[in-house]
Amino acid sequence: MSETMPSAVPPVPPAPPLVHPPRRTLRRRLAAWYRGRSLRSRLAALTALAVAVAIALCALTCWFIVEQRMYDLLRKDLGNGITHIPPGIAFNGDGCASTPQEALANAKKAQSAIGASQPFGGGKLQDIQLVSADGRTVCVPADATRAIVVDPADLTLQPGKTTVRSGTYTDGDSALIRVSWLFDRNARPSGIALTAAPTKPVEESLQQLALILGAVAAVGVVGAGLTGRLIARSALKPVDDLTDVVEHIARTEEVGTTIPVTGNDEIARLSTSFNSMSTALANSRDRQTRLIADAGHELRTPLTSLRTNVDLLIRSNDTGRPLPEATRTKLLGNMKAQMQELTLLIGDLLQLSRPDSPKPGQNLAVVALHEIAGRAVDRARLRGPGLVFELDIAPWYVHGDGAALERAVINLLDNAVKYSPPGGVVDVRLHEGLLTVRDHGPGIPQDELQYVFDRFWRSPSSRQLPGSGLGLSIVAQSVRDAGGEVSLGPARDGGPGAQATVRLPGRPVAP
Template sequence: MALAATTAVAVVAVGMCVAAYLIVRTQLNHQLELNLTQYARLVAQRNHGAGPGVVSGECRFLAAPGCAQVVPADPRDDPGAPYVLPVTDTARAVAAGRRAPYYTKTTVAGHPARMLTTDLAPGRALQVAVRSDTVERGLHQVANLLTLTGAVGVVTAGFLGSWVARTGLAPVTRLTATAERIAATRDPRHRIALAPPGGGPAPEDEITRLAASFDTMLEELEKSVTARRRLVADASHELRTPLTALRTNAELLTRADRLTPQQRDRASAAVHRLLREVNGLVADLIELARDEEPRPLLERVALAPLLEHTVSTARDHWPGVPFELRVTAAPVVPGVPARLTRLIGNLLDNAAKFSPPGMPVRVGLDGNELTVRDHGPGIAEEDLPYVFDRFYRATTARALPGSGLGLAMALQIARAHGAELTAERAPGGGALFRLTFPG
């Protein structure tokens, strides 16, 4: 950026200096030509009838008015004395009337001069010249001043461009340093300082917006890393108890010859139960760790038959709990059938787990809204904000089977399908879960 800014300023400065020099040169030459024209008129008035020859030969003096001579169209009419100004065929053409008057540069007595050749009378031309030393010297001084000015401008532009580049790219430098620290420490808690070093609000520009977007990305990354770490910590805590019990029962079965048949049966049943529990917990953890299903895997799912199948499966799994199903309007939604079955199954299992014996679990489907209501103790007000958290177990649920992942998994599946899942206290007691699909 500094090089680009310096180059741009240099191009502009050089262009302006060249333009200024050309304008000054044009104006000085124009003024010199006006002086020549006036001098030619004065000489013509005084020497209108003069014959060929030198009229005034003072060009060798800078302060003198100049020199003048009359040139005939025919070289044979030239005087015997030499001319002080160069005579060319073009000058004789002006004398003969075949060419218009013109200006030209020449040298007189070793000094630069400006000469005008114009017509004087038929068959004669007048040549006048004045020294242009002052003009040449002035142009030389102007060129030196403009060159110096341009050089100073370019150097100043270089310093200013470097300062502007460093100041403007400071957020990018901090962003790079933050990214390098995160790559080295694997800690996404670092942030970019958006405010300038001297304090005050951050400027509103593209670089600052980039830094703000990077900070937002880091915040989301930190949340994701924290959630994964919490998931691993909670999973290790939840797995520790069943694995310890499984190991204890397995070690007990290795000494089966010392156990009674009843003890062996109890230990074997405990091993099988614990294996199922650990297997279910690991499956739930894998499900929670999965990302949202890719869009190509989505298909159109009719909710009514899927709900009937899920309720039928729940009846087999909970034979002591009656399930009442009511379908008013059955929509077709985009989704993954296996994951939707898991979502509804988790809601039904949760309702059946809390339902008293003989009390029904009511399942309703009305358009895009699915409700699951039980008649259990309900959800305490202090537990409502946390019912969908991973491994959260309410006080009334700690004595019941389960790992505390079912509702968290249901919420994740619902969000992956663009649906909304909420929990509330049902009128008359119990819990009511609402699953609303996008319309």
């Protein structure tokens, strides 16, 4: 008889654990609330919090000092306690009768005998209570309306010792109790004395003090919050003005708008920096607009000439009347020259489009300025074959962009070649980082020296000469990028011509 095996039941995979979203703690909620507030509200809240902490610390310190002082006075007022059994008191029933009335009367005699002082804040005698050594007999003052609750630990006090403890009366009021041993005439321990002073006046005074301090703290925190709000509003007024100006610039794109600056604090420094930035942006936009306008003007002339020549060639082909070979060759030569001029102009524009300050490490290296000057002179000789170049070049190594510096030196030499008379002399000297290029041409009028490094500026007397007016601008930018200085003026020896001076930091030997 065959048995049917039960089919295997696949195991049920365990359910994935429930993932509860993390609860936002109180700290995160406070941080989120703080970030959502305005700067003025943050300053007011921080001011109120700081004042609250300061007031709370001062109030707690004051309360604890007063509490300690009041209880110290209360302990001092309790004295040293009773050490001997007063006359007329005997715990054998002679001095403390069995009836409560007699016991109170005997205790009153004992109290008068020891001369107890008045407690702190009260107008009645201290409460004194005598207890026999076995704790069975208790004597209390006759005028007492309540008794001191005896602690069993009081009976275990070592003879000759005195202690102070907190306790209560039979009616539930708290008290400060001094416990001391009593000795008879033969110096034998016969019982203990409880000297008590009620602490209720002290507690009430401390409660009143706590209420006063709490009220003062609450008023101080509220006042600090309002004062912080007013101070924040006054202190952040320049920031509001700055925000208004920034929003105005964002809406209207009118860069160059500034705000008045008063004082020399952090807000004044921020306003000054913003004014400088706004002015720099306005100047940059003006330079950009002027560059675009000047570039368009300079590009228009060669493009117009190119278009005229191309139209002439196309018209000659369309009409079937080809131009004479000499005329055609001249047109093509003019077109090539104009294309070269456009190429140079576009290269100059690309050179000037770089940022004024290169990024750290970008194309910067130690280069030999004397080698750059030598290569530039070789190229200048090809452009001015009839000129004489007198060289006096000493080794000098600088840290900069070699290609940009070579372009700058070539532009200086091109400028000297352009304005030198036929057969003239060009002096090139390099000593201790001072590079001078001097020609013997007509020179530069004194009233035009301030414009020589401006982009697209060309002297009225030289506008018929080739060039775009960007060469000296490229020189100035390249020298500034290398940390140097450049100037252009009349010859130093008083002779004819102009002299360009470039000073670059470096050293005479390679590092």
